[in-house]
Amino acid sequence: MSRIPTCREVERDLVAVAAGEAGPAAADGVDRHVAICAECRDELQRYRVLEDMVSDLRDAPIPEADPALARAELESQLADIRSRLVTFGIFGSPLGKILIARSELGISMVRYVSSEVSARARVRQLAGDDAIEDEAAIAPVYRELLDYLHARETRLDWALDLRWATSEFQKRVLTATAEVPYGAVASYGGIAKRVGAPESVRAVAQALRHNPLPIVIPCHRVIGSTGDLTGYAGTRIELKERLLSLEGVPVRGAAHRIDRRHMYVWVAPYTEYCVPTCGSIPEMPLSQLTLFGSRRHAEASGLSPCGTCRPDLHPISA
Amino acid sequence: MVRDMTGDPFEAIVATHHAEIHRYLVRATSRPGDADDLSQETFVRAYKAYRALPPDANVRAWLFTIATNLSRNHFRAEGRRRQAMAMAAVGATEQGPSWPEGEAIANQASQKIDRLVAALPFKQRAAFTMRKVHELDYDAIGQSLECSAESARAHVFQALRKIRQGLDDLDVVHTER
Numbered sequence: 001m002s003r004i005p006t007c008r009e010v011e012r013d014l015v016a017v018a019a020g021e022a023g024p025a026a027a028d029g030v031d032r033h034v035a036i037c038a039e040c041r042d043e044l045q046r047y048r049v050l051e052d053m054v055s056d057l058r059d060a061p062i063p064e065a066d067p068a069l070a071r072a073e074l075e076s077q078l079a080d081i082r083s084r085l086v087t088f089g090i091f092g093s094p095l096g097k098i099l100i101a102r103s104e105l106g107i108s109m110v111r112y113v114s115s116e117v118s119a120r121a122r123v124r125q126l127a128g129d130d131a132i133e134d135e136a137a138i139a140p141v142y143r144e145l146l147d148y149l150h151a152r153e154t155r156l157d158w159a160l161d162l163r164w165a166t167s168e169f170q171k172r173v174l175t176a177t178a179e180v181p182y183g184a185v186a187s188y189g190g191i192a193k194r195v196g197a198p199e200s201v202r203a204v205a206q207a208l209r210h211n212p213l214p215i216v217i218p219c220h221r222v223i224g225s226t227g228d229l230t231g232y233a234g235t236r237i238e239l240k241e242r243l244l245s246l247e248g249v250p251v252r253g254a255a256h257r258i259d260r261r262h263m264y265v266w267v268a269p270y271t272e273y274c275v276p277t278c279g280s281i282p283e284m285p286l287s288q289l290t291l292f293g294s295r296r297h298a299e300a301s302g303l304s305p306c307g308t309c310r311p312d313l314h315p316i317s318a
Numbered sequence: 319m320v321r322d323m324t325g326d327p328f329e330a331i332v333a334t335h336h337a338e339i340h341r342y343l344v345r346a347t348s349r350p351g352d353a354d355d356l357s358q359e360t361f362v363r364a365y366k367a368y369r370a371l372p373p374d375a376n377v378r379a380w381l382f383t384i385a386t387n388l389s390r391n392h393f394r395a396e397g398r399r400r401q402a403m404a405m406a407a408v409g410a411t412e413q414g415p416s417w418p419e420g421e422a423i424a425n426q427a428s429q430k431i432d433r434l435v436a437a438l439p440f441k442q443r444a445a446f447t448m449r450k451v452h453e454l455d456y457d458a459i460g461q462s463l464e465c466s467a468e469s470a471r472a473h474v475f476q477a478l479r480k481i482r483q484g485l486d487d488l489d490v491v492h493t494e495r
Contacts, residue, residue, distance in 0.1 A: 015475050050482050053427050054450045060428035065350035067340040067357075074336065074358045078365060082326070134369050 005029045007040055014040060018047035086127040089138035090116055094149050095215075095239055099123070100138050101131075106159030107141065110213050112233050126164055145215070151246050154182045154300070156216050164212040169195070173207040180221040180290065183247040183297025184266070185258055187225050189287030198287075205230070220244060225286050229256040249293035262316055263291035264298050273298040275316060278309035328365055335378060336361065338452065339385050345447040346389040348436035356392060360385045379458035386444050386462040393440045434484040438477050441465075445473035446481075 005013075010033045016022035017030045034041040088101035090113055097113035101123055109126075113119040123131045147153035160178075165171045176194040180186045192204045208219040214233065220243040224230040229251065232240035241251045244258075252259050265281050266273045267289060274281060281289070292298040295311060305312040339360055343353035363384050371380065435443055441463055448454045448462065449470075456467035456474075463470060 012475055015478050019478075046482060047478065050478065050485070053431060054478075054481075056428050057431060057451050058453075060432075062341060062344050062350065065340070065344045065353060067337045070340050070354040070357050071332070071336050073354070074332065074361050077358055077362060078328075078332070081362065081365060129366070132366065132369060137369070 004032050004036060007033070007037060010040060014044050015047055018044060018051050081130070084127070084130040086123065086131045087134040087137045088123050088131060089133065089135035089142065090119060091135070091138075091142045091145075093146060095242065098145070100141055100145065101127075102138060102141065103161045103163065105161035105163075107213065107216060108161040108163055110145075110216055112214070112236065112239070148215070149246070154247075154297075158216060160213060160216065162212070166210060167207075169197075169200075169203065170207040170210070172196075173204050174211060174213070174217050177208060177211075177219055177222060178217045180218055181292075181297065181301035182218075183249060183294060184290050184292045184301070185221045185223050185244070185249055185263075186290050187223055187286040188230075189225050189285065190289070191222055193287055201225075215243065218243075221247075221249075223258055223286075227258040227260055227286065229258070244293075247293065248297060249291075258291065260286065260289070260291055263293060264295060264311055264316065266290045266292065266298065266303055271303060272306040273303040273311060274306040275309045275311045275314060278306055328368060331364070331368065331377060331381075332361055335381050338378075339381050342382065342447055342452055343385055343389060345432065345435060345451065346386065346440075346444050347392060348432075348443075352389075352392060356385065356388050359388055363388075376458065379454065379461060382448060382452070382454060382458065383462040386448075389444070390440055430485065431481060434481045435477070437484070438480060442473045442477040442480070445470050446477035449474045 010030055013022055013026040013030045014034075017027055022030065030044065034044055082104050084103075086101050086103050086108060088099060088109070090097055090099045092098075095112065097116070097119075099109065099111040099113050099119045100107065101109035101111075109123065111119055111122070120133070141158065144153065144156060144158075148156055162171050162174060165174060172195040173191060176191050179194075180191075188204045188208070189198070189201045191208075192198050192201045195204070197203070204222075208222055209231070211217055211219045214220070220232060220240045229237055229240050229244075231237060237256055241256060244251055249258065250262060251257070252262075261276050263276060264273050265276050265278070267281070267284070273292060273295075276282065292301075295305070295315060299305075336357065340353055340357040343356045343360070344350050347353055347356060360381060364381055368377075371377070435446060438446065445459050445463060448459045449456070454462075456470045459470035459474075460467040463473070465473075
C-alpha cells in the first residue's frame with residue numbers, strides 16, 4: 001500500500017473529484033486522504049456544494065443582457081457586410097485564365113488574367129477587405145461560362161452587379177451593349193445612338209474598353225464603323241475573333257474585319273431581317289444596323305424573314 | 319442563373335451559436351454592453367473567415383476562441399479601470415445578506431458567484447466560464463487561451479479555489495458535517 005498523500009498534494013485532486021473529472025488513481029488518493037483528514041473532507045464537501053452552485057450558472061438569467069437585441073444588431077451588420085462582400089475565383093478556360101467575381105446582387109467582374117497576382121490585387125483594390133477568394137462559391141457560375149465558351153449554351157442569364165462601372169454613362173453603354181443579340185454585331189456608333197449620344201462614339205469605345213464584365217456584357221459584338229474589329233482586352237483582338245466565331249459571325253482574313261456584304265441585316269425597330277442588298281440597306285451607315293452571321297441566330301432573337309427580300313428563300317451564299 | 323446568397327450557411331451558425339457566445343462574453347467581459355459589441359465583432363470576424371475552415375472543424379470551439387481573443391484584447395485595453403470596478407462590486411456584496419437557504423433564492427447565489435468570477439484575472443475567468451458554464455473540454459479551452467490543456471485545467475482550478483475562498487469570506491458556503 002502506497003503512502004497516503006498529504007493535504008497539499010491532494011488539493012487539486014479534491015477539486016477534480018468534486019467536479020467528477022478525477023482519474024481512478026487521483027480519486028483513490030483523495031478517498032484515502034479524506035478518510036483520515038476531517039478538514040479536507042469538509043473541503044471536498046464545500047467543493048461539491050460549489051459545483052452545484054456553479055452548475056446553476058448555466059441556466060441563470062444574466063442581468064441587463066439582451067441577447068435578442070444584440071442578435072438583431074448583428075444581423076443588420078451582417079446584411080451590411082454581405083452587401084459589400086465580393087467573392088471571387090480564378091479559373092482556366094479556352095480563352096486563358098479568367099477571374100469571376102460576384103456579390104449578393106450578381107456577377108460584378110469577369111477579367112482575363114495574365115497575372116494572378118495583379119488580378120487579385122485589382123479585386124482587393126476595388127473591394128478591399130470585403131473581397132474573399134472562394135472558388136467553390138463561384139464554381140457553378142464558372143461551369144455555365146464554360147458551357148458558353150464551348151457553344152453548348154448561347155445565353156448567360158446572370159444577374160449583374162454594375163457596382164464597378166465608373167459612370168452613369170458607362171452603365172448606359174453597358175446596358176445597351178448587353179442587348180446586342182447572340183450571333184450579331186453592332187457598331188460603336190450604333191451603341192452611341194442607342195444611349196442617346198450619337199456624337200460620343202469615342203466615349204462609347206472607352207466605356208467598353210473598361211467593361212468590367214467582358215463576355216457577359218458582349219463588348220466583343222461591338223465593332224468599328226468600317227467593319228474592323230478594332231480592339232479587345234488590350235491587344236488581344238484574337239479573343240474577340242474567337243468569341244465571334246463561336247457565335248457564327250464570320251471574321252475575314254488577317255485584317256480582322258467583318259464584311260457586311262455577307263451578313264444578314266436587322267434595322268431596328270423592325271421585326272424582320274434582310275439580306276444585305278435589300279432596299280436601301282447598302283447605303284445605310286453601319287450605326288443603323290445590327291448584322292447577323294446566320295439566319296438561325298437572327299430568328300433565335302425573335303426576328304422573322306423579310307417579306308420582300310425573303311432571306312429564307314434566298315440565303316446568302318457562303 | 320445566379321443563385322442568391324440568402325441561403326448563406328453562416329445563417330445557421332449565427333442561429334445556433336450566437337446566444338451562447340453572447341452569454342459567454344457577458345461573463346468574460348463582465349459587462350453586458352461590452353458583450354453586445356464583442357459578440358457582434360466575433361461573428362463579423364467569423365463571417366469573413368469561416369469559408370477557410372476545414373469541413374470537420376469544431377465551429378463552436380472556434381467561435382469561443384475568437385470571442386476569447388477579442389475579450390482578452392478588450393480587457394487589456396480597459397486595463398485597470400475595469401479591474402477596479404470589479405473589485406468595488408465584490409466589496410459591495412459584503413454589506414448584503416449572508417448565504418440564503420433554499421431554491422427560491424438560488425439566483426442570488428449565482429449572482430454572488432458571478433461577482434467573484436468578475437474579479438478573477440482574465441485567463442482564470444475565461445477558463446472557468448468555458449469549463450463550468452459552457453462545458454467545453456480542456457483542449458478547446460487551451461486552444462482559446464493559447465495554452466496547453468493542462469494549463470487550462472490549472473486556470474479552472476485556481477478560479478474555483480478563489481471562488482470558494484471568496485464565498486467563505488462572504489460566509490456563504492455552509493456545509494453540513
